[in-house]
Amino acid sequence: MFKIRKINPEIKSEINTGFGVNSSDYGGRFLNKDGKPNIEKKGVGYFEKISWYHALLEMPRWKFLSSILLFYLAINLVFGSLYFLTGINHLDGITAHSAIEKFSEAFFFSCETFTTVGYGKISPVGFVANSISAFEALIGWASFAVVTGLIYGRFARPKAYIRFSENALLSPFHDGNAIMLRLAPFKNTTLTDAEAKLTLGLIVEENGKLVNKFFQLTLEYEKVNSLTLSWTVVHPITETSPFYNFTEDDFRNAQGEILVFIKAFDDMFSNVVVARTSYTLNEVIIGARFEPMYHRSPDQNQTLLHLDKLNALTKAQLNF
Numbered sequence: 001m002f003k004i005r006k007i008n009p010e011i012k013s014e015i016n017t018g019f020g021v022n023s024s025d026y027g028g029r030f031l032n033k034d035g036k037p038n039i040e041k042k043g044v045g046y047f048e049k050i051s052w053y054h055a056l057l058e059m060p061r062w063k064f065l066s067s068i069l070l071f072y073l074a075i076n077l078v079f080g081s082l083y084f085l086t087g088i089n090h091l092d093g094i095t096a097h098s099a100i101e102k103f104s105e106a107f108f109f110s111c112e113t114f115t116t117v118g119y120g121k122i123s124p125v126g127f128v129a130n131s132i133s134a135f136e137a138l139i140g141w142a143s144f145a146v147v148t149g150l151i152y153g154r155f156a157r158p159k160a161y162i163r164f165s166e167n168a169l170l171s172p173f174h175d176g177n178a179i180m181l182r183l184a185p186f187k188n189t190t191l192t193d194a195e196a197k198l199t200l201g202l203i204v205e206e207n208g209k210l211v212n213k214f215f216q217l218t219l220e221y222e223k224v225n226s227l228t229l230s231w232t233v234v235h236p237i238t239e240t241s242p243f244y245n246f247t248e249d250d251f252r253n254a255q256g257e258i259l260v261f262i263k264a265f266d267d268m269f270s271n272v273v274v275a276r277t278s279y280t281l282n283e284v285i286i287g288a289r290f291e292p293m294y295h296r297s298p299d300q301n302q303t304l305l306h307l308d309k310l311n312a313l314t315k316a317q318l319n320f
Helices: 052-058 061-086 099-114 127-156 248-253
Strands: 162-164 168-173 176-185 191-206 209-217 223-227 231-236 256-266 271-280 284-286 288-290 294-296 303-305 313-315
Touching (some): 061 099, 162 271, 168 288
Antiparallel strands (some): 191 209, 191 256, 256 271
């Protein structure tokens, strides 16, 4: 394992990051690229450790819609089977003769009951059939209330529509070098009072033992009044930086991770939104700079922001 011994002892590390100090107890990165902690919780049951409300809110759209469709089909297959097993003679209005046709009519009667449509062609007869249909109507009413709340929650939940560059860069900056990453809003929202915080997690040798150390990275600009275009977050490597005296080999071989925290105010939600990501040091491209991703429109009346150029970069000579 490559050991870092070049951290200036006068640079104080943070102790209130919420991450573990003992590197032997930590596996992989601290944060995943999507900003979620790289942690799997053990010691409790699967259903106990999952908040279904949060899981359904954060689920990708296609999975959410597929889950609703599968639940709808499954519940109606169950009740359609109950009607069929109870006896088709308890459903007045079914004129089918084959078993498949009878089951299909029982299934569609279940759909009509579940959604409380009730076309009136088929109606339950007897205590058992009426009890099943009454219970199904109750489940349908409750299910639609839950789904409506989830759909509203997915639309109304405050979310930071911010995209980060795939890689951070080690770029020339003034007479020295700097760590740079880029982000940009990608929805028709207005973000104001945006703040950035970068924390470096690094495995260092201390008293003959490898430990996790965390350092606050000072930025060229920690805040911007309005985040309407792209923002290149810059950490100048000065004498107060934990990267000071790092060589190219140090950047390529050291085990560390840059944790990125962004906070901004969204006018549409009238709320503070946050976004997180991280870059391991092997995800830092050495000797490159970002290409401009916005320019003046041909008619000179607008500024064009090209989100497909968020990761566009060119090679650059470092100041070692």
